[in-house]
Amino acid sequence: MKPYTIGVDVGGTNIKLGLVDRSGAIAARAFLDTKSFYGSKKKLIDVIIGAVRDLIEEKRLASKDILGIGLGLPGPIDSKRGIVNFLPNIPGWKNVPLKSIVQKKLHIPTVVDNDVNLITLGEWKFGAGKNYKNLMCMTLGTGVGGGLILNGALYRGEGFVAGELGHMPLNEKGPDCNCGGSACFEYYVGNGYLLKKAAKIFKNKNIQLSDVFFLAKQGNARAIEFWEEAATHIGNALVGVVNLLNLRLIVIGGGVSNNYQFLGKTINAVIRRRAMKVQAKMVKIVRAKLGNDAGIMGARVLVKESIRER
Amino acid sequence: MKPYTIGVDVGGTNIKLGLVDRSGAIAARAFLDTKSFYGSKKKLIDVIIGAVRDLIEEKRLASKDILGIGLGLPGPIDSKRGIVNFLPNIPGWKNVPLKSIVQKKLHIPTVVDNDVNLITLGEWKFGAGKNYKNLMCMTLGTGVGGGLILNGALYRGEGFVAGELGHMPLNEKGPDCNCGGSACFEYYVGNGYLLKKAAKIFKNKNIQLSDVFFLAKQGNARAIEFWEEAATHIGNALVGVVNLLNLRLIVIGGGVSNNYQFLGKTINAVIRRRAMKVQAKMVKIVRAKLGNDAGIMGARVLVKESIRER
Numbered sequence: 001m002k003p004y005t006i007g008v009d010v011g012g013t014n015i016k017l018g019l020v021d022r023s024g025a026i027a028a029r030a031f032l033d034t035k036s037f038y039g040s041k042k043k044l045i046d047v048i049i050g051a052v053r054d055l056i057e058e059k060r061l062a063s064k065d066i067l068g069i070g071l072g073l074p075g076p077i078d079s080k081r082g083i084v085n086f087l088p089n090i091p092g093w094k095n096v097p098l099k100s101i102v103q104k105k106l107h108i109p110t111v112v113d114n115d116v117n118l119i120t121l122g123e124w125k126f127g128a129g130k131n132y133k134n135l136m137c138m139t140l141g142t143g144v145g146g147g148l149i150l151n152g153a154l155y156r157g158e159g160f161v162a163g164e165l166g167h168m169p170l171n172e173k174g175p176d177c178n179c180g181g182s183a184c185f186e187y188y189v190g191n192g193y194l195l196k197k198a199a200k201i202f203k204n205k206n207i208q209l210s211d212v213f214f215l216a217k218q219g220n221a222r223a224i225e226f227w228e229e230a231a232t233h234i235g236n237a238l239v240g241v242v243n244l245l246n247l248r249l250i251v252i253g254g255g256v257s258n259n260y261q262f263l264g265k266t267i268n269a270v271i272r273r274r275a276m277k278v279q280a281k282m283v284k285i286v287r288a289k290l291g292n293d294a295g296i297m298g299a300r301v302l303v304k305e306s307i308r309e310r
Numbered sequence: 311m312k313p314y315t316i317g318v319d320v321g322g323t324n325i326k327l328g329l330v331d332r333s334g335a336i337a338a339r340a341f342l343d344t345k346s347f348y349g350s351k352k353k354l355i356d357v358i359i360g361a362v363r364d365l366i367e368e369k370r371l372a373s374k375d376i377l378g379i380g381l382g383l384p385g386p387i388d389s390k391r392g393i394v395n396f397l398p399n400i401p402g403w404k405n406v407p408l409k410s411i412v413q414k415k416l417h418i419p420t421v422v423d424n425d426v427n428l429i430t431l432g433e434w435k436f437g438a439g440k441n442y443k444n445l446m447c448m449t450l451g452t453g454v455g456g457g458l459i460l461n462g463a464l465y466r467g468e469g470f471v472a473g474e475l476g477h478m479p480l481n482e483k484g485p486d487c488n489c490g491g492s493a494c495f496e497y498y499v500g501n502g503y504l505l506k507k508a509a510k511i512f513k514n515k516n517i518q519l520s521d522v523f524f525l526a527k528q529g530n531a532r533a534i535e536f537w538e539e540a541a542t543h544i545g546n547a548l549v550g551v552v553n554l555l556n557l558r559l560i561v562i563g564g565g566v567s568n569n570y571q572f573l574g575k576t577i578n579a580v581i582r583r584r585a586m587k588v589q590a591k592m593v594k595i596v597r598a599k600l601g602n603d604a605g606i607m608g609a610r611v612l613v614k615e616s617i618r619e620r
Contacts (some may be wrong), residue, residue, distance in 0.1 A: 013314040158593075274490075
């Protein structure tokens with residue numbers, strides 16, 4: 001029989017939890033506000049553990065019914081040992097043995113990984129990437145992340161920090177990035193930059209990206225051009241990845257991907273124009289399918305891969 | 311007992327053959343001029359087969375003593391089926407079933423792969439990359455190639471064309487490249503561009519890169535700057551790879567790498583400055599060790615991996 005699993009997707013702003021039942025459906029959910037627990041690592045862990053307990057009780061289950069818990073966090077994670085190395089956007093986390101902390105409290109086997117890795121696993125097994133062997137999942141939001149499935153397995157890199165697509169340089173010279181580098185892809189398409197650019201173009205300090213989307217939908221030429229420019233940057237970044245990795249699929253997720261109808265055509269056009277012919281012909285660009293559930297479903301993949309039947 | 315293997319490294323200008331003995335040493339060699347056989351695919355194959363026969367006879371061996379032949383060719387190769395898809399720099403090759411042609415003539419099991427993949431396998435098992443799990447081998451010459459060992463195995467990509475490092479764009483806008491793209495890394499550091507640049511700087515149409523190397527060695531400031539500029543481009547290209555793939559090692563080979571003493575420092579400095587801290591700290595940049603023998607030794611790796619004892 002298929003197992004119950006629990007997924008916890010910890011983001012910089014909120015935490016999404018889900019209990020996945022034996023049919024593979026998310027049977028119970030919880031949301032938490034991450035920012036309330038900034039500065040207190042212990043509180044954040046306690047509140048996650050409390051929320052997991054609530055999910056189990058809500059469904060009248062016991063710990064022993066749960067095959068495992070998978071936690072995704074936004075930062076470099078030693079998934080082998082279950083240690084959070086650090087979280088760039090959540091203060092106070094350094095070399096936290098989260099796996100053993102959670103296991104001790106809940107008596108449920110636990111696995112920990114980078115959030116984008118979990119999203120990638122979710123899209124690969126349950127979403128847009130089913131049956132693909134070589135794909136990248138790109139998340140477009142405040143940050144730009146990337147997860148790699150290569151030769152049919154998640155590629156984590158030597159120190160569990162592979163996939164930093166957002167910090168591939170787009171140009172040899174360019175503006176400084178938070179990461180210490182310069183001209184990084186994330187600088188050109190991260191929410192922060194896009195919002196600033198939109199505020200300037202539309203002379204409105206409070207404009208949201210969703211506003212620019214609706215303007216584009218209504219045929220506003222400047223809004224359409226705004227998304228085409230973003231898509232050109234995205235395409236330029238993907239050309240290098242496509243030529244280097246000869247992927248079959250690139251899955252685009254994250255908030256900005258909601259504007260895919262104004263991004264997709266240009267992204268594809270840039271790749272057809274600039275990437276090598278064999279590689280360009282072979283790669284398909286698609287939107288993510290699982291939305292906010294990708295991390296929870298990816299946790300299920302990781303749990304099932306890592307934990308034997310209890 | 312360890313087997314005899316034969317490696318054939320087909321380049322755009324010459325062909326290197328080597329018979330590797332049971333101790334792992336190259337016991338016999340042959341060189342052929344590729345250009346003499348441009349335009350006749352059949353002649354080129356016949357002359358390779360003849361040279362392989364000569365190597366076997368020279369050492370008084372028989373076909374049955376050879377575990378396998380490994381051929382590396384400069385282009386996309388379907389290594390699974392042993393088919394040369396095409397060779398960008400050698401006319402007349404399209405979907406050539408080279409593996410079965412050679413096997414039929416020589417009655418020796420044969421494997422075929424991309425030349426840079428063989429070089430990478432050679433450096434990985436016998437050269438600078440011994441005991442590493444995640445590395446890239448970059449070849450700097452007329453073209454710029456890349457071979458990837460990821461999770462302890464050669465990564466070929468969906469259609470056997472992964473590793474096209476030379477065609478990762480360095481900038482969003484830039485000069486057109488032969489590949490159909492623009493601002494490709496190869497454009498900035500391929501021999502053709504470097505020679506043109508050197509001719510201009512030193513006002514000498516016939517200058518060779520080795521001349522610029524000797525000038526640098528003698529302390530010529532413009533020559534030193536010439537290599538530093540090349541190294542900056544190389545570093546800029548590697549920053550993206552390092553952030554995306556979190557490699558432990560990058561092996562630099564090919565003709566241009568002979569000037570490593572004027573390249574290495576700047577390449578490393580650019581990576582330390584621009585790449586993400588965890589990734590930059592983890593990656594080591596080294597020169598290739600096997601020189602022109604890398605392909606022959608890589609053929610041995612591929613043969614031993616693919617062919618069971620006869």
